[in-house]
Amino acid sequence: MRIRRLLVVALIVGVSSAAMSSVAGASGTVEEDRACVEKVADAKQTPDGEFYKALDNCRKAKSLIVPAVSEMLWGGLAFLIVAGVLMKFAFPSLRKGIKAREEKIRSDLEGAEQSRIEAEAERSRYEAQIGDARSEANGIIEEARRDADRVRKDLLAKAESDSAEVRQRANEDLQLARDRALSDVQQQVTDISIGLAEKIVEHNLDPATQQALVESYINSVDR
Amino acid sequence: MIVASLLPNINELFDWRSLAGGDTLLAFNKTALMAFVSTAICIAIFWTGSRKQALVPTGIQNVAEMGYDMIEENVSVAAMGEEGKGWTPYFATLFFWIFFINIWSIIPGIQFPATARIAIPLILALLSWATFIGVGLIRQGPAYFWNSINPPGVPIALKFLVVPIEFFSKFLMRPFSLAVRLFANMTAGHLILTIFAIMTNELLIVHSSGLYQVIFAPLPFLGLVAFTGFEVLVAVLQAYIFTILTAVYVSESMHAEH
Numbered sequence: 001m002r003i004r005r006l007l008v009v010a011l012i013v014g015v016s017s018a019a020m021s022s023v024a025g026a027s028g029t030v031e032e033d034r035a036c037v038e039k040v041a042d043a044k045q046t047p048d049g050e051f052y053k054a055l056d057n058c059r060k061a062k063s064l065i066v067p068a069v070s071e072m073l074w075g076g077l078a079f080l081i082v083a084g085v086l087m088k089f090a091f092p093s094l095r096k097g098i099k100a101r102e103e104k105i106r107s108d109l110e111g112a113e114q115s116r117i118e119a120e121a122e123r124s125r126y127e128a129q130i131g132d133a134r135s136e137a138n139g140i141i142e143e144a145r146r147d148a149d150r151v152r153k154d155l156l157a158k159a160e161s162d163s164a165e166v167r168q169r170a171n172e173d174l175q176l177a178r179d180r181a182l183s184d185v186q187q188q189v190t191d192i193s194i195g196l197a198e199k200i201v202e203h204n205l206d207p208a209t210q211q212a213l214v215e216s217y218i219n220s221v222d223r
Numbered sequence: 224m225i226v227a228s229l230l231p232n233i234n235e236l237f238d239w240r241s242l243a244g245g246d247t248l249l250a251f252n253k254t255a256l257m258a259f260v261s262t263a264i265c266i267a268i269f270w271t272g273s274r275k276q277a278l279v280p281t282g283i284q285n286v287a288e289m290g291y292d293m294i295e296e297n298v299s300v301a302a303m304g305e306e307g308k309g310w311t312p313y314f315a316t317l318f319f320w321i322f323f324i325n326i327w328s329i330i331p332g333i334q335f336p337a338t339a340r341i342a343i344p345l346i347l348a349l350l351s352w353a354t355f356i357g358v359g360l361i362r363q364g365p366a367y368f369w370n371s372i373n374p375p376g377v378p379i380a381l382k383f384l385v386v387p388i389e390f391f392s393k394f395l396m397r398p399f400s401l402a403v404r405l406f407a408n409m410t411a412g413h414l415i416l417t418i419f420a421i422m423t424n425e426l427l428i429v430h431s432s433g434l435y436q437v438i439f440a441p442l443p444f445l446g447l448v449a450f451t452g453f454e455v456l457v458a459v460l461q462a463y464i465f466t467i468l469t470a471v472y473v474s475e476s477m478h479a480e481h
Contacts, residue, residue, distance in 0.1 A: 064237060064341065064410065065403075070248050071342030074255035079347065082262040083316045090269040091312035094291050097276045097284075104278065 190214045237340060237410070257337040261323035265316070291315050294466070302470035303477070310473065313354075318466040321347065321405070325458035328413055329451050334420075336458070338409040341402065344465075348402035351469040356394075359476030368394075370479040397472060401465060408461050412454045419447035 043054035193214050194207075241250035272287020280288050294315040299307035324343065328336035338344050359367035372389040373382065422443035426436050 065406075067342040067345050068250075068252075068254075068340065069342075070241075070244070070250040071252070071254045071258075071337075071340055072346045073248065074251060075258045075337070075343035076346040076350070078255070078258035078262040079316075079320060079343075079350070082265045082320050083313065085266050086269050086316045087312040090266070090273040090287075091291065091315065093273040093276075094269065094287055095312075097273065098288055098292065100276075101278060101280075 186215075186218045189218060193217070237413075239335075253335065254337045254340050254342065257324060257327050257333070257335075258343060261320055261327075261337070264323050265319050269315075269319075290319060294318055298463075298467050298470050302467055303474040306477070307470065307474065310470065314466050314470055317347070317351075317469060318462050321462035321465055322458055325409055325462060326455070328409065328416065328458065329454050334413075334416065336409040336413060338405050338461070339413045341406045344402040344405040344409075345398075347405075347465065348398040351401060351465075351472065352398035354469070355397075355472040355476045358473050362477050363479055366479070367476065371476070401468060405461050405465050408457055412450075412457050415450050416447065416454060419443050419450055423447050 040051070040054055043051045046054070190211075194210055197210060197214070239252040239254055241252050242256065243251040268283060269287050269290075272283045272285075275282075275284040277284060291311065295308060295311040298314045298318065299311045301307075303310065321338065324337045326336070327333045328339070356367075359371065363370055371393050372386050374385060374389065377385050423440070426440035426443060
């Protein structure tokens with residue numbers, strides 16, 4: 001696209017160069033041409049060689065390497081003006097702007113670098129904290145596991161002891177109930193026996209002897 | 224021969240009549256006018272570009288800053304190192320002013336670079352010459368002249384040969400070569416464009432009949448287009464060469480050779 005534009009511009013310039021080749025040319029003044037004709041007219045009567053020499057001299061090009069003093073003066077003045085204005089007013093301001101931008105970019109870059117370093121440090125700190133937290137959590141979990149295990153064991157032990165206690169109490173209660181029942185039975189048997197014996201051997205035995213007799217009997221029965 | 228007969232007298236290509244001031248020392252002709260218009264263009268671009276101080280440069284500010292940076296990097300620092308940065312304003316002025324004077328060679332209706340006349344290249348070369356001698360004298364004192372023409376390490380027997388050569392090349396030839404290089408290149412470019420423009424004009428417009436001309440007429444026109452593009456390159460290149468050589472000369476004057 002750029003090349004196309006460049007070609008179009010070159011084409012336009014080329015066409016205008018060709019079209020304006022006569023316009024842009026620096027033609028001599030009418031006075032110079034008249035003076036030339038007069039010079040040649042003066043030499044009209046001279047021999048052929050001198051006539052052509054006069055003609056050549058008249059049309060002779062001015063030396064290209066002899067500087068025109070007026071152009072040097074004006075050119076020098078134009079350059080001094082541009083140098084003075086640009087070096088005094090434009091370039092210092094331009095330079096200041098460029099310097100300010102460079103400073104800003106530098107400080108921004110340094111700030112960004114600093115932020116990056118800080119962020120990196122912060123990240124490391126966070127990672128360390130996360131690591132600590134993770135190990136702490138692992139510790140807590142481990143401890144909780146140990147606690148749970150201990151509690152489980154305690155509970156089991158307690159349950160076992162409770163169960164043993166309950167069982168023992170139940171056995172004791174059972175034993176007690178049995179003893180009581182047995183005692184009741186003994187008492188009832190005793191009473192019945194006494195009653196029966198009284199009826200059988202009424203007045204043959206005093207109550208204490210009867211009692212001892214019955215208990216001895218019951219004990220023997222009990223065994 | 225045919226082309227030569229078509230060409231106008233050389234005066235018509237390079238000798239511009241005075242627009243004001245007659246034939247006096249203050250004669251103001253087209254060359255002088257172009258110099259002042261170039262001055263105005265340079266001032267307009269860089270003045271406008273330096274007034275805006277946007278953080279992100281656009282438009283004319285961008286052009287001005289890029290131009291200034293380009294000269295700083297490719298001329299000042301390239302030729303003189305970091306201490307050359309202080310010279311950037313001068314070199315930027317030199318480069319852009321010469322460029323805008325050169326580029327008139329392809330501006331339709333003008334089509335003549337003011338540097339195709341020896342006066343402006345010569346005054347600029349003399350200015351550069353005075354600048355590097357002045358810098359040498361300020362930095363090294365009067366010993367600058369001897370330091371410049373007496374390179375170290377040269378055997379005494381050769382000094383009789385080397386010293387005059389150095390003197391001739393450094394103090395006499397430099398302004399001449401600077402001026403002639405710029406002047407000759409722009410003159411040659413102007414002549415080439417003129418030749419191709421006249422050939423095109425003759426073949427396409429003035430004598431546009433006949434098979435021969437129909438076949439060959441586009442050729443000078445294509446040449447004219449090509450050389451117009453080439454002339455832009457020459458305008459930039461010659462401005463750059465003049466500026467960087469000035470920078471090199473100033474840089475040499477700053478320090479004595481060891």
